Amino acid sequence: xxxxxxxxxxxxxxxxxxxxxxxxxxxxxxxxxxxxxxxxxxxxxxxxxxxxxxxxxxxxxxxxxxxxxxxxxxxxxxxxxxxxxxxxxxxxxxxxxxxxxxxxxxxxxxxxxxxxxxxxxxxxxxxxxxxxxxxxxxxxxxxxxxxxxxxxxxxxxxxxxxxxxxxxxxxxxxxxxxxxxxxxxxxxxxxxxxxxxxxxxxxxxxxxxxxxxxxxxxxxxxxxxxxxxxxxxxxxxxxxxxxxxxxxxxxxxxxxxxxxxxxxxxxxxxxxxxxxxxxxxxxxxxxxxxxxxxxxxxxxxxxxxxxxxxxxxxxxxxxxxxxx
Amino acid sequence: xxxxxxxxxxxxxxxxxxxxxxxxxxxxxxxxxxxxxxxxxxxxxxxxxxxxxxxxxxxxxxxxxxxxxxxxxxxxxxxxxxxxxxxxxxxxxxxxxxxxxxxxxxxxxxxxxxxxxxxxxxxxxxxxxxxxxxxxxxxxxxxxxxxxxxxxxxxxxxxxxxxxxxxxxxxxxxxxxxxxxxxxxxxxxxxxxxxxxxxxxxxxxxxxxxxxxxxxxxxxxxxxxxxxxxxxxxxxxxxxxxxxxxxxxxxxxxxxxxxxxxxxxxxxxxxxxxxxxxxxxxxxxxxxxxxxxxxxxxxxxxxxxxxxxxxxxxxxxxxxxxxxxxxxxxxxxx
Ligand SMILES: Cc1ncc(C[n+]2csc(CCOP(=O)(O)OP(=O)(O)O)c2C)c(N)n1
Ligand SMILES: [Mg+2]
Numbered sequence: 001x002x003x004x005x006x007x008x009x010x011x012x013x014x015x016x017x018x019x020x021x022x023x024x025x026x027x028x029x030x031x032x033x034x035x036x037x038x039x040x041x042x043x044x045x046x047x048x049x050x051x052x053x054x055x056x057x058x059x060x061x062x063x064x065x066x067x068x069x070x071x072x073x074x075x076x077x078x079x080x081x082x083x084x085x086x087x088x089x090x091x092x093x094x095x096x097x098x099x100x101x102x103x104x105x106x107x108x109x110x111x112x113x114x115x116x117x118x119x120x121x122x123x124x125x126x127x128x129x130x131x132x133x134x135x136x137x138x139x140x141x142x143x144x145x146x147x148x149x150x151x152x153x154x155x156x157x158x159x160x161x162x163x164x165x166x167x168x169x170x171x172x173x174x175x176x177x178x179x180x181x182x183x184x185x186x187x188x189x190x191x192x193x194x195x196x197x198x199x200x201x202x203x204x205x206x207x208x209x210x211x212x213x214x215x216x217x218x219x220x221x222x223x224x225x226x227x228x229x230x231x232x233x234x235x236x237x238x239x240x241x242x243x244x245x246x247x248x249x250x251x252x253x254x255x256x257x258x259x260x261x262x263x264x265x266x267x268x269x270x271x272x273x274x275x276x277x278x279x280x281x282x283x284x285x286x287x288x289x290x291x292x293x294x295x296x297x298x299x300x301x302x303x304x305x306x307x308x309x310x311x312x313x314x315x316x317x318x319x320x321x322x323x324x
Numbered sequence: 325x326x327x328x329x330x331x332x333x334x335x336x337x338x339x340x341x342x343x344x345x346x347x348x349x350x351x352x353x354x355x356x357x358x359x360x361x362x363x364x365x366x367x368x369x370x371x372x373x374x375x376x377x378x379x380x381x382x383x384x385x386x387x388x389x390x391x392x393x394x395x396x397x398x399x400x401x402x403x404x405x406x407x408x409x410x411x412x413x414x415x416x417x418x419x420x421x422x423x424x425x426x427x428x429x430x431x432x433x434x435x436x437x438x439x440x441x442x443x444x445x446x447x448x449x450x451x452x453x454x455x456x457x458x459x460x461x462x463x464x465x466x467x468x469x470x471x472x473x474x475x476x477x478x479x480x481x482x483x484x485x486x487x488x489x490x491x492x493x494x495x496x497x498x499x500x501x502x503x504x505x506x507x508x509x510x511x512x513x514x515x516x517x518x519x520x521x522x523x524x525x526x527x528x529x530x531x532x533x534x535x536x537x538x539x540x541x542x543x544x545x546x547x548x549x550x551x552x553x554x555x556x557x558x559x560x561x562x563x564x565x566x567x568x569x570x571x572x573x574x575x576x577x578x579x580x581x582x583x584x585x586x587x588x589x590x591x592x593x594x595x596x597x598x599x600x601x602x603x604x605x606x607x608x609x610x611x612x613x614x615x616x617x618x619x620x621x622x623x624x625x626x627x628x629x630x631x632x633x634x635x636x637x638x639x640x641x642x643x644x645x646x647x648x649x650x651x652x653x654x655x656x657x658x
Binding site: 029062 | 364365415423425426427429444445477505507508513514577579635637638641
């Protein structure tokens, strides 16, 4: 076990997976010579050559479209989008091609491609460098979505995405790229898609979160320690969702707070709340509460702390719910 | 000793002053970033000043521009004021976008600045649309869209260029080919010598110009602008230039060869233009020093003013996402 940052764990995964499978190709802007603007792909070009770690021109739609064709030719491309919001030019390719092609061809064609990108706020970045775009991806049929919150999961989920026969979008919390460290198994390590992680066990209330909101949920759980026994469920894979784990936790505690950094309306928390309403109604002691961002473009850094879900806002929701 | 400035000399020294302003502004912005008054990033325009200043010298105040992540120079060349610019990039409520846009999104309708954009190539199609809209209104104003060599590789560039061509839109696409897109050299991004050659594929003129020669840029831009005003449609100008500082304040690593950097430092557009002004008798070295000093003072004043301004109120963050109920008429370009 090595102690790595989340970013180092991503890099470790790449080295392992490119070594393991010669059909894995990394492509994107500045991924080769520069090793990525965050250095997630550092060392790959030197070790595996410029054909396995491809510096592309600045063209996100072209990158993803090319990856679709590479899949047709038998490769497993992993595309980097430099930041969350720079993935929007490729949404067209994702929605019109990536998510449909396998289905349309009756499974005759497979698209084992991965799109990964740093996402989210809290790093005092400029506008269009802080978005949480998970809903766009989750909403697209045929596409899977994973978001790690620990260094080990950053490695294991990316490996699962690379090996998966379907397109997977992996969003990496840039807030914790360098600030969060953890034990990461050496060598090949896969965390299966579709399984949630019980970050903390409890019996009175469940906080459901993913990505950068998980450490926040854990801090809230710490603060509530005197008042209640709080469970923290890290969703990890948004699609396919580990519904069993969600319903089991809701069934146990009867109280659920969902934390999501993205804007509120039609965010992933709304989907979770709907599932709980449909399938856990009789287990719940009170309403499902959401703590989310606001329905505004992610604001500039001076006021981003007011936008981001905070421990205080989570506590507020939790205490309201504990009264039921 | 100050030389007697004729009308022509005044206009030329004005160009020098604008370039010096941009240089000083970027140096200050980098300092303010280091001091954490600016967060996120700053993409300095240092070394490319002749492009914005040359192009904007061919424009009238009622013309428009759009810009990029490296946009401070375009703003200053178009006549935006330094104080609200500095306030915007330091995130103050007194900034051009109330502190919401930051360094990469300065927008100022009253100065004909339709917007900078953090999305590379993000403003190319809207520039074509604005130009077409002005033409439909019977105006003879034009729109200049600045973008980089990296931006030229985005699909939207091709769509915007072709749309502008078939609409005969009075837009001038100015590609600032500084030969790098972060770590990607132009040789790895295209397989042709000149980006301007692509214009032939859209059916309008393409011109290559030395982007470190402010007067050459001005002359090429003036021809394109006249063409657009006559209703003859777009032009693609490729200004070959170089950024002599790193990609951004947040990306200090630089994989460019030291030789290449020193080659271009020797071709510094401000030093070069200053030398030309002196040689042609338009200004004395002392006069140029005076202009450098003036630029520095203006920038210091702007920074002081900005840092004394308040931050925006978090409670106001939800304002302006939608129009208020009583807002009926869309704004028209002047
Ligand atoms: C759509 C999009 N993709 C990627 C980026 C990240 N990025 C910012 S600047 C840049 C390079 C731009 O190169 P160029 O257009 O040549 O402009 P320059 O920086 O050289 O002025 C990149 C890749 C972005 N801002 N937007
Ligand atoms: Mg460039």
